[in-house]
Amino acid sequence: MASNEEITGPISQEDVEAADKLKNEANEYFKKQSYNNAIELYTKAIEKNPKNAVFFANRSIANLRLENFGYALSDASKAIELDRSYTKAYYRRAAAYMSLGKYKLALKDFEYVTKVRPNDQDAKMKYTECNKIVKKIAFEKAISVDKKEVNIADSINLDAMTIEDEYIGPALEDGKVTLKFVTELMEFYKRQKKLHKKYAYKILIDVKAYLQKQPSLVDIKVADEAKFTVCGDIHGQYYDLMNIFKLNGLPSETNPYLFNGDFVDRGSFSVECIFTLFSFKLLYPNHFYMSRGNHETLDMNRMYGFRGEVSSKYTSQMADLFTEVYNWLPLAHCINGRVLVMHGGLFSKDDVTLDDIRKVDRNKQPPEDGIMCELLWSDPQPMLGRAPSKRGVGCQFGPDVTNTFLQRNGLDYVIRSHEVKNDGYEIAHDGKCITVFSAPNYCDTMGNLGAFITMNGKDLKPNFTTYEAVPHPDVKPMAYANSFFNMLCQ
Known part of the structure; x- marks a missing residue:
């Protein structure tokens, strides 16, 4: 050379x-x-x-x-x-x-x-x-490998967990999430309190059982006059999540939401975010949707704080159970057969169809290439064609790639998240590829706005709401991250 x-x-x-x-x-x-x-x-x-x-x-x-x-x-x-x-x-x-x-x-x-x-x-x-x-x-x-037949969710003995007399937090009613429960939980979390482990485990076990029955690509029907909201990355910024609900209303059967991955890591209130979101999922299973992001994975959680946070607030066994639950999160959602929503982006090959996404066996950690990997990791680029990913995983895809995919699958446009944007969102590829990112002032350092998208079922035209970060208790981002990794990145 x-x-x-x-x-x-x-x-x-x-x-x-x-x-x-x-x-x-x-x-x-x-x-x-x-x-x-x-x-x-x-x-x-x-x-x-x-x-x-x-x-x-x-x-x-x-x-x-x-x-x-x-x-x-x-x-x-x-x-x-x-x-x-x-x-x-x-x-x-x-x-x-x-x-x-x-x-x-x-x-x-x-x-x-x-x-x-x-x-x-x-x-x-x-x-x-x-x-x-x-x-x-x-x-x-x-x-x-030794215990590959062991299913953590099945090994949890909820009956052996007692609710102490001194616990005064929200309680499940007959083992079920209710609106009263989730409303009390959100207020409880604002005061930096901890949900009882028995209820936390029950939520995880129930969410896993529900998600296991879902396809890898979920079809969502939105009525003509109905409103639908898509949110991007939350990254453990619980107080900003509360602000979204304040601005746009709580999730309900008449106010459905899709949260598009990366609920956890980086921000140090990830436990609060995920239990709030999972509670809404159980409360409104057909009106509250969650896609897997690249941070709903073992390697990311190990480095960027979620695993450390769960182990600190609960146990390492619960951290393992989260990994098991995350493996069942859907990889993409299709709204009225016209708008595809995934966390990362499109593919290194031109022949991928919605049916190919439906057929993905998702119950695993994402591989280093292929459809599942690219749905979680890819990014758009302004240039035509494709390029190796700046992230080292997935690919970068140009406007021609987006057009070809949309035409092949009869779609209008795609929504994805995965990248910080100064305005909280970005419209690229002639309006055919929209990024939405919902964690404002990401990591308390980036100074970006957050955003969410609302649309109605009739025309699916995206409307953007942007907002600034709100104050949060003095717990720094990455507080639970791998300390060795933090030291390396200084």
Whole structure:
């Protein structure tokens, strides 16, 4: 392979200085958590001086913050190619690998650093911590193989759980969710109280039993004059979820909702969000819908806080049960046969039909490619055609891909979520691909608006409502995230 110098030729001192100036400007944007602006300036610095490993490593961490794991990985690898001794680049690549659930590859990077820098205590510590994660996952897999016939929902003994006299929270009535229960639950959660574990387990067991009977693609019928609401990512931002209901009304048989994945992770009130949403699902099963997102998966929950939050507020057994329940969430919804809603996006092949989605065996962790993966992970792009995903999973698809899919399946447009948008939504591909994101000021840092979509059954024309974040108790996002991962991403 030709060296970088042979490809680019010599770089003038003027370009070196201009690149350093751009990098410093980018660093200021990064400190302000304006990651897109930082990436733009790091890119300009790289164009001036493509031989500086620091520029690639800095752009890598900015991409990590935006969950562009594929870009983060390639930038960190380029930084390593330019400077084999640049320790930080190995850490960046390890963080990207971990975000993609590739823990063994992350461990290799740490192992390399400990070999070339045997006295580096920080590297030793990170290697040891990563090794613990790899061994723990291997142990969990070994147990799950031994116990593959064990069904956690069936192993829960609700009768053995007693409701203590001092518990004064909401209670299920005859084991059922009622409007009184869910109304009291929302107020209870606003005061940072915890639902009794017996009721929490019962909700999960009942939701799983319901979801198991649902197809992978759910058809929704909306009457001509009826209103229907689609919400995007919530990401554990419970107080913003309450604000949606304040602005748009509580879910009911006359006010149906679809929540389009990523209910949990990042935000530190994910338990409150998911039990509220699951309660509404049980209360109004035919008027309240939930799609699986890429964060309703084991690897994401392990890294981004949900698993830690459930284990802290309840038990690790309940965290395992959530994984079991999430496997049964539908992958997509079709409104009146004309609008397809999925969390991520479209496909790497042109011949996918709605029937293909219906036939997907979804009771598993998403594979690294194929229809299920792409429904949860893909993103639109403005250019024609397809490109490898910036996230390292799924694909990026252009307006021609969207058009072909819509024509093949007799659809008007698609709604998806999965990406932060400054205005809470974005209309792309000539109005045929709409993104809606419902977590305002995402992670308390992004400054974006949240949005939801309302439409009526007759014309299905999307109307957008946007809103700002509301105050929440002083619990930081990622409070329950894997501390090792947080340390890597500093």
